[in-house]
Amino acid sequence: MAIEIKAPTFPESVADGVVATWHKKPGEACSRDELLVDIETDKVVLEVVAPVDGTLTELIKNEGDVVLGEELIARFEAGVVAETPGETIAEPEFVPAAVAAQEPILSPAARKMADEKGFNPTDIAGTGKGGRVTKEDVMRHADQNPVASPAPVTVSPQTTAPRVEATSPVFAGERVEKRVPMTRLRAKVAQRLVDAQQTAAMLTTFNEVNMKPVMELRSRYKDQFEKRHGVKLGFMSFFVKACTEALKRFPAVNASIDGNDIVYHGYQDVGVAVSSDRGLVVPVLRDAEAMSLADIEAKIREYGQKAQAGKLGIEDMTGGTFTLSNGGVFGSLLSTPILNPPQSAILGMHKIQERPMAVNGQVEILPMMYLALSYDHRLLDGKEAVTFLVTIKELLEDPARILLEL
The missing domain is CATH 3.30.559.10 (Chloramphenicol acetyltransferase-like domain)
Structure with missing residues (x-):
């Protein structure tokens, strides 16, 4: 049985709200009274829960959308606990070691450091999201492999080999910025x-x-x-x-x-x-x-x-x-x-x-x-x-x- 999920009735002092967070995704099974979505107003955060056991089938309003009181925000299928065909529940990202070895993902700073140290990216174990190799991973690999030699430098007969300093290179830290909307x-x-x-x-x-x-x-x-x-x-x-x-x-x-x-x-x-x-x-x-x-x-x-x-x-x-x-x-x-x-x-x-x-x-x-x-x-x-x-x-x-x- 299809059920319409609507925003709660807002008090007179609240004109509208914003869909803050969907805690369930389409095709995901839900138990009765399980939290589906948070709707944020300018005073409080209102919770919308599953009316019965079933499955969330469709999102009408996405995160960040403005909603009015009693407005339709999603559709729900009662009594259906299996996933909707064609929809899968998002799993945590996992990259097998074999795939990671073939196609390593490096952050810009990590790639620069690996190139300067002469490391093969496939030899570095990534601990970032989805197996991403971070700058810290490269530094850890360098500590564990202090004898690793830098990439060879080809010197022509007419050219004098550049002098290699014995000091370790200094790497600029990543300047990270994050922009989020004000609640x-x-x-x-x-x-x-x-x-x-x-x-x-x-x-x-x-x-x-x-x-x-x-x-x-x-x-x-x-x-x-x-x-x-x-x-x-x-x-x-x-x-x-x-x-x-x-x-x-x-x-x-x-x-x-x-x-x-x-x-x-x-x-x-x-x-x-x-x-x-x-x-x-x-x-x-x-x-x-x-x-x-x-x-x-x-x-x-x-x-x-x-x-x-x-x-x-x-x-x-x-x-x-x-x-x-x-x-x-x-x-x-x-x-x-x-x-x-x-x-x-x-x-x-x-x-x-x-x-x-x-x-x-x-x-x-x-x-x-x-x-x-x-x-x-x-x-x-x-x-x-x-x-x-x-x-x-x-x-x-x-x-x-x-x-x-x-």
């Missing part, structure tokens, strides 16, 4: 970042926070916390709770601009920027103000695993009223984060680093972190933004204030 997600992120800089009056204010109180609290209770809740106690949950408390006090930071209107949100949906193989994604913690530290840690862990596996859905990243970006996990000491439109502010966290600080007239070595708040000056005044950042600093330096709402 839809990467392109969309780039567009949004540029738009944010062009449309918002973006300004960044800085402060620093003493992380010693949070670190001591975490060190004291982390084992009990993990035993009780099943997740590790990290720093991000403290920052999320501090931000939600500060957002309650400064609702303009939690607002957004829509045309000529200011939209004030009566909830705190905090986005957490996560780096993945496909680019930067910002999953959202819904109603973060009502979440416990354990709930926050568990959700962030879940989002991190889904991001690495490419399983984040559009619903995971839709919305958000404020964003946290932690460049400190990569070693960043200071940065100016870019707004995540239409939000009015984003908080940048950085590396915790011990520094000498003056405390009550004495010098102490404290674990300090720089904080950066980028905000839209069209909506927020400097006083409001700076006071908001100072509030976060005070809450983190005395975590009990978070629980007491002081």
Whole structure:
């Protein structure tokens, strides 16, 4: 029975997608729910799986083609597990030794090196794709055959034989370039970042926070916390709770601009920027103000695993009223984060680093972190933004204030 394979229905915010990777080829047998193709949108990668056991018979859309929601992309034959006549499953390239000896394939650099050393290409074992002889193969062959003589040079009676230097020839390395198309997600992120800089009056204010109180609290209770809740106690949950408390006090930071209107949100949906193989994604913690530290840690862990596996859905990243970006996990000491439109502010966290600080007239070595708040000056005044950042600093330096709402 013939079945039409169609692209999934895209959400309203996604206009189209691109066929990223076909995991099956025409004539290849598939099991039910086995992955057929990845369709990449500007937000997530959607997977299309085999509806039943059968065989993929024809591709309507190839890799790189743009597809719309519910558009036909392939044809499938149910219940047929044998290969379609005339079609064969691609096998890994393998060149028998006899054939390789007769028709060796050399890269340009390898051929040049073999000629200069006087090696017969058929004597060199190739380790490249399809038995191709690479420059490294020639060098390995030279190490194993140090007495190999160079190609003979014919010298006429009237010509003096050229002087042969005893030094080894120097070979220029291959200058390899690779061009790949930008993914839809990467392109969309780039567009949004540029738009944010062009449309918002973006300004960044800085402060620093003493992380010693949070670190001591975490060190004291982390084992009990993990035993009780099943997740590790990290720093991000403290920052999320501090931000939600500060957002309650400064609702303009939690607002957004829509045309000529200011939209004030009566909830705190905090986005957490996560780096993945496909680019930067910002999953959202819904109603973060009502979440416990354990709930926050568990959700962030879940989002991190889904991001690495490419399983984040559009619903995971839709919305958000404020964003946290932690460049400190990569070693960043200071940065100016870019707004995540239409939000009015984003908080940048950085590396915790011990520094000498003056405390009550004495010098102490404290674990300090720089904080950066980028905000839209069209909506927020400097006083409001700076006071908001100072509030976060005070809450983190005395975590009990978070629980007491002081």
